[in-house]
Amino acid sequence: MKRIVSLLLALVLSVSLLLTARAESAVFALRADTVICAAGGTEVSVDIVADANPGVAGLNFQIAYDPALTLKSVTRGGALRSMSYTPPGDLAANPVSITMDSTTNDTSIGTLVTLTFEVPAAAKSYPIRLTRTVGNIVDQNRSVVADSLTSGAVVVPGGGFLLYADKVEASVSESGTEIAVPIRLDSNPGIAGLLFRIAYDPALTLKSITRGDALASMTFTPPGDLSANPINITMDSPSDDASTGTVLTLVFEAAAAAHDRYAVNLSYSARNFVNQNYEYVPVTMVGGSVTAHNWNSGTVTVPATCTADGETLCTCTDCGATKTEVLPATGHTLIYAAASGVLTETCAYCDHTATATVSAVRSRYTGEPIAAATVAYADGWLGGETEIVYENNTAVGTATASITAGGATAAAAFKIYTPGDVDGNGTVNMRDVLALRQFMAGGYGVEIATEDGDLDRNGTVNMLDLLTLRQFMAGGYGVTLE
Numbered sequence: 001m002k003r004i005v006s007l008l009l010a011l012v013l014s015v016s017l018l019l020t021a022r023a024e025s026a027v028f029a030l031r032a033d034t035v036i037c038a039a040g041g042t043e044v045s046v047d048i049v050a051d052a053n054p055g056v057a058g059l060n061f062q063i064a065y066d067p068a069l070t071l072k073s074v075t076r077g078g079a080l081r082s083m084s085y086t087p088p089g090d091l092a093a094n095p096v097s098i099t100m101d102s103t104t105n106d107t108s109i110g111t112l113v114t115l116t117f118e119v120p121a122a123a124k125s126y127p128i129r130l131t132r133t134v135g136n137i138v139d140q141n142r143s144v145v146a147d148s149l150t151s152g153a154v155v156v157p158g159g160g161f162l163l164y165a166d167k168v169e170a171s172v173s174e175s176g177t178e179i180a181v182p183i184r185l186d187s188n189p190g191i192a193g194l195l196f197r198i199a200y201d202p203a204l205t206l207k208s209i210t211r212g213d214a215l216a217s218m219t220f221t222p223p224g225d226l227s228a229n230p231i232n233i234t235m236d237s238p239s240d241d242a243s244t245g246t247v248l249t250l251v252f253e254a255a256a257a258a259h260d261r262y263a264v265n266l267s268y269s270a271r272n273f274v275n276q277n278y279e280y281v282p283v284t285m286v287g288g289s290v291t292a293h294n295w296n297s298g299t300v301t302v303p304a305t306c307t308a309d310g311e312t313l314c315t316c317t318d319c320g321a322t323k324t325e326v327l328p329a330t331g332h333t334l335i336y337a338a339a340s341g342v343l344t345e346t347c348a349y350c351d352h353t354a355t356a357t358v359s360a361v362r363s364r365y366t367g368e369p370i371a372a373a374t375v376a377y378a379d380g381w382l383g384g385e386t387e388i389v390y391e392n393n394t395a396v397g398t399a400t401a402s403i404t405a406g407g408a409t410a411a412a413a414f415k416i417y418t419p420g421d422v423d424g425n426g427t428v429n430m431r432d433v434l435a436l437r438q439f440m441a442g443g444y445g446v447e448i449a450t451e452d453g454d455l456d457r458n459g460t461v462n463m464l465d466l467l468t469l470r471q472f473m474a475g476g477y478g479v480t481l482e
Contacts, residue, residue: 026054028137028145030061030112032128032152034286036164036186041121043072044154046128047111048098050079051261052148055105057083057140060133061149063115064095066126069154070118071096077111078320095131105140110319123158123187125284127151153286157187161273161281163196163247165264165288169323170254171295178207179290181264183233183248185214190240191281192218195272199230201262204252204290206231212246230267240276254292262290294318298325306332306350332382336406343403343410345383354379356386360401360414362451364482365426369394370416373401396426415451419481420469422452428481433473436466455481 029052037044048063065071071091083106088096098113119126130149137145155162163185170179183198200206206226218235225231233248254262265287273281293316301324304310310327333348343356360373370393375386386403393399396418402411420428422435436453438444440463453461455468471477 026146028053028147031150032130034152036155037119043116043118046115048113049111050109053107053109055107055139056145057105058101058138060099060136062095062097062131064129068120069126072118073116075114077113079108079110079112080106082106110321119154123156126154161283162187164286167288168290170290171293177254179252181250182246185244185247188242188244190242190275192240192276193236193274195234196268197230197232199265204254204262207253208251210249214243214245214247215241217241260292264288304329306330336408338408338410341410341412343405354381356381358401358403358410358412360412362415365396365416365418372414422448433469436469440466
């Protein structure tokens with residue numbers, strides 16, 4: 001008998017859990033974002049988002065906002081696009097009414113509308129409340145759909161302590177995906193002791209907590225048990241720390257899931273934020289979230305070029321949300337050609353052109369290999385430093401210096417000489433004296449290069465050069481050839 005009773009109880013419990021799960025999954029969950037405005041006097045956008053949707057065919061709800069806010073525009077989002085949308089007739093009305101309807105259910109989730117507000121300069125939290133009349137969210141069978149409406153706010157940081165968790169958009173296509181959620185501090189009048197709690201969706205598993213750069217002078221007491229939910233964060237120091245930035249980074253592991261939003265909430269007790277004078281510090285906290293998306297491969301909206309990144313617009317296949325990803329620059333496809341000692345570098349896909357020019361100077365014979373060439377790079381050469389390769393550079397005569405890139409080779413010729421060797425046979429003797437004399441006299445058919453006969457390096461071949469060579473051959477005149 002006891003066994004039968006136990007089985008019946010288990011069956012009742014299972015049915016109860018199943019009905020609860022079905023009830024939970026049948027809720028149309030709508031929320032207004034809480035947005036932190038960097039500075040008052042600017043415009044800020046607030047999304048109205050459906051996080052869960054069992055299927056709706058008609059809805060009408062109201063958005064009431066702080067009178068200090070000025071509604072500038074209402075634009076439609078990516079969710080419920082199959083439904084007809086009736087925008088507010090008067091943006092000055094407060095609250096504004098949002099109406100959508102269709103003949104069949106739409107089960108999409110994501111942003112329904114985005115409201116753009118002009119925000120006053122005063123530092124405070126400006127509430128944005130969602131309301132509806134019972135019976136104004138229905139399905140295609142005209143049955144009322146259970147709903148959950150969560151209000152939001154626009155927060156302008158002021159003289160108090162502003163702590164918030166990031167809203168992270170993540171791709172959770174595989175179990176074990178790790179997601180980092182920073183806890184940031186934007187406004188801090190000075191704090192010496194704090195205690196706050198972080199509660200997160202049970203679908204997330206907290207893997208680690210690391211400190212950031214903010215409140216670095218304070219002693220941090222980490223949670224003793226990461227599996228606890230919520231966890232307590234405690235920091236203290238003998239004097240105030242007024243720094244801002246990232247306080248902590250929480251790394252969560254998420255199970256593979258279709259589109260869903262996992263809340264990361266912050267809370268505190270008023271007496272748990274004090275300064276060095278034991279005075280209570282006013283605190284504003286804004287929770288964050290992890291939104292799981294299934295992104296498609298995206299559409300290229302800005303093609304990448306050789307030197308500039310492009311952009312790809314990816315869309316969540318569940319909710320229609322979009323994100324922009326960087327499409328890395330492709331880099332150049334370089335082609336090389338050579339002519340007259342010049343390597344020319346071009347790109348097959350753009351107008352990039354650059355050169356590398358090899359040149360060499362006439363050099364005196366030393367009995368050792370002569371390295372007389374240099375390379376000049378121009379116009380943003382990308383081919384790297386080229387190696388100079390020499391040929392015939394160990395003897396008197398004509399040598400070459402060459403450089404190679406991409407299979408193309410450019411070369412420059414240069415002369416290796418012995419001073420006074422006018423006829424270029426490698427030695428200085430009376431043949432050179434005779435050749436120079438006949439060149440000066442003319443009519444003998446003797447031709448010599450100016451650089452060979454110009455022994456005093458004044459730019460011309462004349463009698464001074466012939467005299468210099470004769471005295472060198474005679475000896476005793478103190479003449480050297482350079």
